[in-house]
């Protein structure tokens with residue numbers, strides 16, 4: 715699988731910011747930035763649903779693929795976890811497979827987030843964190859070569875944040891393009907191969923975690939600095 719994702723502009727509401735960003739397979743990319751900086755907007759460009767970008771997977775333009783084949787190539791987890799369809803969690807994951815609901819894939823995906831135990835429960839009766847895990851399972855179920863996730867760690871307890879990031883990293887190491895937005899700078903630094911810092915719709919830094927999240931950049935972009943084990947306001 716070869717994937718080439720290129721964003722040339724980020725749409726922030728009515729405003730369009732030029733950018734030049736490409737993502738590679740095999741790399742876990744963490745997108746960080748203050749509230750309203752443009753992380754969701756950038757992920758939407760990369761997913762082909764906003765702004766200006768071009769996505770090519772195995773030599774085919776994503777936009778030219780029918781929806782059923784798109785789902786198998788690119789998975790996008792949006793920021794909202796407020797999906798309360800009266801379906802079992804297992805059926806919700808199967809729906810993400812767009813008609814080719816191979817039960818083995820569904821069970822594997824539930825297993826990735828240790829959710830076999832609540833697969834039979836209705837999605838609208840799960841806790842927010844449990845529902846988040848099911849939504850991550852749904853994104854991983856197709857085994858897509860490109861996996862884009864908007865704040866996958868939101869609502870997860872500390873252990874599950876680590877488990878999910880480890881699972882996503884394994885997908886990247888197996889050759890997928892994995893990119894996600896995240897607010898926790900320590901997790902971004904520890905789990906990312908590459909960190910992109912977004913500030914006011916622009917790329918403020920892009921590189922290995924230690925460089926992109928240097929003390930100087932963090933203080934300038936986020937207005938915080940580290941004091942012993944804690945972040946404090948700068």
Ligand SMILES: Nc1ncnc2c1ncn2[C@@H]1O[C@H](COP(=O)(O)OP(=O)(O)OP(=O)(O)O)[C@@H](O)[C@H]1O
Pocket residue numbers: 725726727728747748749750751752753754755756
């Ligand atoms: N549908 C929209 N209409 C108008 N402006 C929008 C729309 N969606 C986002 N914006 C604006 O675009 C900018 C970037 O929003 P975006 O959601 O990408 O930020 P973000 O970095 O993901 O923020 P957060 O950390 O709060 O989730 C913000 O200023 C926001 O107000």
